Amino acid sequence: MTYQRSQVSLLQSRLAEVPRFIHIVAGPRQVGKTTLVRQAIDGLAHKFVSVDPAGDAPDLRFAYLLEDTLEIEGAPRDSAWLIRTWKAARAQCLDAQQRQPGQPFVFVLDEIQKIPRWSDTVKGLWDADRAKGLVMHVVLLGSSPLLIQKGLTESLAGRYELMHATHWSWPEMHHAFDFTLDEFIYFGGYPGAAPFIHDEKRWRNYVLGSLVQPSIEKDILQMTRVDKPALLRQLFELGAAHSGQLLALGKVKGQLQDAGNETTLAGYLSLLGQAGLLVGLHKYHVGLARRRASPPKFNVLNAALISTALPYTFAQAKADRSHWGRLVESAVGAHLCNSALPREAVSYWRESPHEVDFVIHDAVRLTAIEVKSTATTGQLGGLDAFCKHHRHAKPLLVGATGIQLTEFLSYPLGHWLEAA
Structure with missing residues (x-):
């Protein structure tokens, strides 16, 4: 069926x-x-x-x-x-x-x-x-x-x-294709690519050739005026490879050929987000201007996009704890962005030396989320610091000793605003 x-x-x-x-x-x-x-x-x-x-x-x-x-x-x-x-x-x-x-x-x-x-x-x-x-x-x-x-x-x-119609979620890929959680974190939620995951070279070629390239060439460049198409492609490649990391657009210019100004890059990043490829999350701040002035935190909208942007195989990614942690965080970020309703938002927070992976919020509710792919002990400094700054915020630990990933990825963003 x-x-x-x-x-x-x-x-x-x-x-x-x-x-x-x-x-x-x-x-x-x-x-x-x-x-x-x-x-x-x-x-x-x-x-x-x-x-x-x-x-x-x-x-x-x-x-x-x-x-x-x-x-x-x-x-x-x-x-x-x-x-x-x-x-x-x-x-x-x-x-x-x-x-x-x-x-x-x-x-x-x-x-x-x-x-x-x-x-x-x-x-x-x-x-x-x-x-x-x-x-x-x-x-x-x-x-x-x-x-x-x-x-x-x-x-x-x-x-x-x-x-x-958003990217497929963890429960959908599990029920339709019998994906394990680890397979979803690495291979993501593209149903057309699911039959190829046991032939990683074929899977990678399919995602890049049949999904990424047409999304950029047909869904953006043929329908929207883009003065520097090569720059847009480079921005996607750089952003996907750095998913889960903060990169100021001013610094990004130095890593791109023929880079435009920061306004141009921000506009291209917006197009990539609307095409379902890559977003730049803003820092959470009560003032909107302060949010937009902060460096964006790149996050792919489908976990497959970071896996195809980097040379790690599935086995190599699982063996590298640091890299696997990035994949887990990117999968969580993608899930939050894909399941957010129009009045719900996803941000991050950082006040050195403290940071919070994701902040989800609407007009009245506020939840800070820390993602841990391995067991953690002691205090969660980022969550504690954020909640001291924002007294009505609710802290949420995902993975490790907190809410299990399988449970977290099974409910939309709005559920965790209510349940936190």
Whole structure:
């Protein structure tokens, strides 16, 4: 039986309602967005169209869900194409509902961000459907940064519900692929790469060639203006190799060729984060300006990205306690970032000689987290110092003698704000 993520049932429940909003399913490359939607519409009347038919090969297990699109083969994927395709979906919806009144009909557009000014066109078509009372659900798939940057918050404001498809978590990789905890910490949460973990060279080539490179070349460089693409690539490579470490952007410039100013680097780091690759965590401080002025702490958003950035094999990584500790900390950081809700944030804290690995917070709650991959004794100076500075903060030790990693990685960030 094919594994189903929790978002499948969530989308199914929304499709059982009267259409009120456009359903947006967005997330990093190859986390299963298309498969998720295909599973959710299985058994429903639908039309599924990919904006990029020459892109990634479809999952043959779901080939029966792909509708005939021969009438539009070869046509440029522009607004005119989108209007023709939408009209065809309307006709199919009306026909299906004449045959089976009351049955939901779903129109799915995959890779929607590849249509220029797509959001303006979708807005007009969607509003026309609402005016006519057409009972047709619309599901759009695409990459998070591109969808947001290309008009979600402007043209489609108030017309959509956003569903994030994040990197796969430890419980998902364990249940779907029988990953051990150590395998998840090293190989991360890419479902497409899971079959290759026992051939590490093949696994590494797959992650770099099929995931990292397309994420940068297609999901960022082809859709966003980047004046120095080589610099963006170097920044990712440097940041992934230093995941779990603080690096001031001023110092980073010295390690990069043709480096721009710090504002340029910060902008590129933001793009990498939106693509689901790498983030730069800010230091926790009550004042927002002070947070942004601090050096970022790099953290990959999928543990596979640090493992492919460094030459350690799985066995070598486990044997090196210091390196393994970095992998564990990066996996925890990735989990926190991936599971955070919009009003929840992840930071770090450091006041020499004390530091805290992660600080999670929302408008009222604050939790300091220290990650230990091996047993620890005595006082936890960083946690103690932070809680003295912030009296309402709750301390949390993860790993070693604290909360076990398997438990911590099984719950989203919000749970640990409540439970700490």
